[in-house]
Amino acid sequence: MLHKDLENKYYLQWIQFLKKTEGWDRTEIETYQFNQLKRIINYSWDNTVGYRELWQKYSLTPQSFKSLDDINLFPCISKEDIRDRLEDFTVKLPEADYITTGGSTGIPFGFYRTKEAFGRELASKAWQYYRRGWKEEDRQIVFRGLPIVSDDKTEYFPEYNELRCSSYYMTNEWLKYFATKAMEYKPLWLRCYPSAGFLLAKFIKETKTIFPELKGILCASENLYGFQKEYMQDVFGCRVFSHYGHYELSALAGFCEFSDYYHVLPQYGFVQLLDDKNGQVTTPNQLGEIVATSFIMNATCFIRYRTRDFAKYAGNNCSQCGRPYQIWSQVEGRSQDFFITKSNRYISIAAINMHDDTFDDLKYFQYYQDSPGIVVLKYVPKNTFTPSTLIKIRAKLNSKFENDIDIFFAEVDESGLARTPRGKFLYLQQKLKVGING
Numbered sequence: 001m002l003h004k005d006l007e008n009k010y011y012l013q014w015i016q017f018l019k020k021t022e023g024w025d026r027t028e029i030e031t032y033q034f035n036q037l038k039r040i041i042n043y044s045w046d047n048t049v050g051y052r053e054l055w056q057k058y059s060l061t062p063q064s065f066k067s068l069d070d071i072n073l074f075p076c077i078s079k080e081d082i083r084d085r086l087e088d089f090t091v092k093l094p095e096a097d098y099i100t101t102g103g104s105t106g107i108p109f110g111f112y113r114t115k116e117a118f119g120r121e122l123a124s125k126a127w128q129y130y131r132r133g134w135k136e137e138d139r140q141i142v143f144r145g146l147p148i149v150s151d152d153k154t155e156y157f158p159e160y161n162e163l164r165c166s167s168y169y170m171t172n173e174w175l176k177y178f179a180t181k182a183m184e185y186k187p188l189w190l191r192c193y194p195s196a197g198f199l200l201a202k203f204i205k206e207t208k209t210i211f212p213e214l215k216g217i218l219c220a221s222e223n224l225y226g227f228q229k230e231y232m233q234d235v236f237g238c239r240v241f242s243h244y245g246h247y248e249l250s251a252l253a254g255f256c257e258f259s260d261y262y263h264v265l266p267q268y269g270f271v272q273l274l275d276d277k278n279g280q281v282t283t284p285n286q287l288g289e290i291v292a293t294s295f296i297m298n299a300t301c302f303i304r305y306r307t308r309d310f311a312k313y314a315g316n317n318c319s320q321c322g323r324p325y326q327i328w329s330q331v332e333g334r335s336q337d338f339f340i341t342k343s344n345r346y347i348s349i350a351a352i353n354m355h356d357d358t359f360d361d362l363k364y365f366q367y368y369q370d371s372p373g374i375v376v377l378k379y380v381p382k383n384t385f386t387p388s389t390l391i392k393i394r395a396k397l398n399s400k401f402e403n404d405i406d407i408f409f410a411e412v413d414e415s416g417l418a419r420t421p422r423g424k425f426l427y428l429q430q431k432l433k434v435g436i437n438g
């Protein structure tokens, strides 16, 4: 059976375009981006009340955009701005669908997306997977937040060559069953949330279960932490690919053939990292908010859109593959991913990862914070758990937090752990308003 995306004309056209433009140098990329920004600014001015009014307030017109740098004259727009006046920021197109985000940033909202935009999105992601040798016809086993209603918690989709397993049932009994199904199906790829892939890897290693040999692991939707990547690579004996993307289709950035840095795809959108004074981040290792303009969203338009996601700038060129693309060493700081200390410091969850056995006696754990300087660690114990487990964890966390956060523990069962509406596992359930930009 032909992969369903290969019957999608928008997908095929965009793959052709990406292929044709793959070798662009920096000048060709900048020319394209300038023309696309000009197009979307003109289009939004002519067709939306929202952008026209917003820019008029700043005495701007489409003629104000004369060079790539002029994009900095245009104001940023927030999720709340678009949510509260959705129709005003949307061009009415008959073929557009209304879709909603998972609300993993705490601000759930919906908007309009055309079938063409979605086809281009699928093609852009596939294009990045090609770098690691993925092909549409390859078989894959999938552990994502998709609800699966069948009794055996798996579902086969021949049109995508996908065996989907429920990531809500990552218990030893079910994982054993999923591994058996995998041995029958012989997938070449594992596609997963990092948290689900990590649990599967742990199960395989700890129970010495056999699993098919994989070409690679494709992660998405959650931050991929270094310890997860290393563990999965070790257990499955293949590389882990990750990308950053979002439902607003304004920025897409994935690993390349050689490097595990995120490469911002220049044909997809215009992407900047902004610091807390709205200045563009140009210093390596500096964190900035991802602010993006979509080249593919023509129903609801996203122009200088604040994503509330953060990335660490690494440069404007990948020395390993040679692509003159903006690259990031890390994507982090979705709002759930920071702790606030007593002295109001932000500590990224990535910074407190333990590369040792600290959490080995816990089956699951999740941080919860609803007041500054206080964090509750909810946990599901393993049968190896003893009272000294918590003493050890507290000592480790205190040293990471430098005693600027008080830690409390709460034993829960699995149902006591929060997930997003799309089933994403949260490492930190953050109830405080957190953001570098306030």
Ligand SMILES: [Zn+2]
Pocket (backbone or CB within 6 Å): 255, 256, 257, 258, 259, 263, 318, 319, 320, 321, 322, 323
């Ligand atoms: Zn590269």
